[in-house]
Each structure stands twice: as structure tokens, then as C-alpha cells.
Amino acid sequence: MPPNMAIRFRILGSSSSGNCALLQTDDCRILIDAGFSARRIAEMLEAVGESIDSIDAVFLTHEHGDHCCGLSGLRKRAELPVFANRGTAEAVQRGLKHRPAWRLFETGARFAFRDLEIDTFLVPHDAMEPVAFVFAHGHDDLFSPRRSIAWVTDLGYAPELVRQRIREVDLLVLEANHDLRLLDQDTRRPWSVKQRISGRHGHLSNEAARDLLASVERPTWKHVCLAHLSRDCNSVESIDRTFASFREPANGFALSVVLPESGSFSFESA
Numbered sequence: 591m592p593p594n595m596a597i598r599f600r601i602l603g604s605s606s607s608g609n610c611a612l613l614q615t616d617d618c619r620i621l622i623d624a625g626f627s628a629r630r631i632a633e634m635l636e637a638v639g640e641s642i643d644s645i646d647a648v649f650l651t652h653e654h655g656d657h658c659c660g661l662s663g664l665r666k667r668a669e670l671p672v673f674a675n676r677g678t679a680e681a682v683q684r685g686l687k688h689r690p691a692w693r694l695f696e697t698g699a700r701f702a703f704r705d706l707e708i709d710t711f712l713v714p715h716d717a718m719e720p721v722a723f724v725f726a727h728g729h730d731d732l733f734s735p736r737r738s739i740a741w742v743t744d745l746g747y748a749p750e751l752v753r754q755r756i757r758e759v760d761l762l763v764l765e766a767n768h769d770l771r772l773l774d775q776d777t778r779r780p781w782s783v784k785q786r787i788s789g790r791h792g793h794l795s796n797e798a799a800r801d802l803l804a805s806v807e808r809p810t811w812k813h814v815c816l817a818h819l820s821r822d823c824n825s826v827e828s829i830d831r832t833f834a835s836f837r838e839p840a841n842g843f844a845l846s847v848v849l850p851e852s853g854s855f856s857f858e859s860a
């Protein structure tokens with residue numbers, strides 16, 4: 591009988607400036623995105639009692655620096671598998687001096703890595719072939735219940751496919767990038783950049799993330815974690831106000847937020 595091992599998940603950091611999470615099962619430790627320097631990722635892992643040398647693979651959503659800038663510093667681990675679709679791998683490779691051990695997947699085709707089952711789906715974002723992930727572990731039986739986690743950041747809006755794919759996960763990590771009013775008032779960003787952020791291939795606002803959560807019928811979420819917040823165009827006040835209705839225990843799931851500066855988050859399935 592296989593041991594009934596929980597999956598353990600930890601967001602090491604998440605904001606518009608960098609994203610990286612650690613997912614652990616019986617058989618593997620993987621990073622989801624590597625959007626900090628390799629040195630910083632190593633430090634963040636050490637802070638939680640893990641080592642970058644024990645990471646078995648990296649999974650990339652897309653080629654933006656806040657998701658993949660750690661790859662160049664990982665060149666010493668030439669054998670480390672880096673999973674990405676072709677569009678992302680080609681775009682990332684153009685910025686690298688070394689060639690990582692790419693493992694190409696086809697967007698939409700389910701595949702496995704050790705004891706993980708991985709689904710990917712396209713999200714609307716201004717990158718070559720940006721995806722969201724669902725990682726699942728276990729079978730649907732008493733001894734090894736199926737547990738799953740969705741990692742959904744960097745999307746301008748949520749198409750129906752996204753709504754379907756996130757409904758049945760245990761943990762949903764969802765982008766809540768900006769407050770529409772704070773983005774509008776921001777004086778540092780030129781109009782064109784604001785248009786890009788709030789556009790159909792930009793980022794989910796707090797309001798859009800709230801509407802997405804509210805529109806999913808009978809979700810099985812135990813926990814929802816809001817991530818990829820903008821440092822300048824979001825605030826704890828806006829998050830609290832916008833997501834107030836999800837704080838009710840009647841929702842059936844817990845809600846957490848990863849703050850840009852020091853935020854982290856951990857989740858362990860029972």
C-alpha cells in the first residue's frame with residue numbers, strides 16, 4: 591500500500607517582481623516558475639529547510655522575467671529538467687547563454703512527472719504561449735485521495751476554459767494583480783503600460799479575480815490564495831474590501847493573500 595503522503599506546497603514569493611513556488615510529494619520536489627535570481631531562490635529554500643540541490647525539476651508558465659529569471663543562475667545544474675511548452679522554451683532560450691535540459695510539453699496534453707500528473711491550459715497574456723498549471727497527486731481512493739493545485743497567474747481575463755479547469759482543485763492560486771482605481775491613479779506608469787496591464791492580454795484586477803471566483807459554480811476549493819499582486823497598484827485595503835464576501839465561513843474555503851514584500855504561503859493537503 592503506498593503511503594498516504596500529503597502534498598506540500600509553498601509560495602516562496604509572488605508579485606509582479608518575482609514568482610516562485612515549491613511543490614513537494616513523496617517522489618519529487620519541483621519549482622513552479624523561477625522568477626527570482628537563483629541565489630535568492632536558494633536563500634528562500636534554505637529559509638524553509640530545503641536545498642536548491644534537491645529540486646528535481648522546474649516548470650515554467652511563460653518567458654517573462656518575473657517567472658524565469660532564475661534559470662541563468664541554475665546553469666551549473668545542467669541536468670535539471672525544465673518543463674515548458676515550445677513557445678515559452680524558445681522565448682526563454684533566446685535570453686540564455688546556456689541550454690537548459692528542456693522538457694517540452696504540449697499545451698493541453700496531460701503528462702506526468704514522477705508521482706505528479708500535470709495539466710496545462712493557455713491563458714490570455716502578452717507572451718508567446720503562456721499557460722496555467724494544475725498539478726495533481728494520488729488516486730481517487732481512500733488510501734491516496736487525489737489532491738490538486740492550480741497555479742493561475744498572468745491572465746488578462748478568464749476564458750470559460752479557465753473557469754472549468756479551476757473548479758475541482760483543492761488549492762487555487764489566483765492572480766489578483768491590481769486595483770483598477772490605483773492603477774488609474776498611478777503616475778509612474780505611462781498610459782500605454784497601464785493599457786497593457788489592464789488589457790485583455792495583461793493581468794487580472796482584484797475586481798476581475800473576485801468576479802471569477804464568484805462565477806464558479808460549486809467549487810471544491812479548500813483554499814484560495816491570491817498572488818502576483820502589484821507592489822504599486824494594489825493594497826491590503828483594496829484586497830480586503832474587494833474580497834470581503836469570501837471571508838465568510840459559509841464559503842467553505844479559506845482565503846489567503848501573498849503580499850509583495852515579504853509574503854509567503856504554505857498549504858498541506860490532508
Ligand SMILES: [Zn+2]
Nearest residue numbers: 652654715744
Ligand atoms: Zn507575465
Ligand SMILES: [Zn+2]
Nearest residue numbers: 606654656744
Ligand atoms: Zn508575472
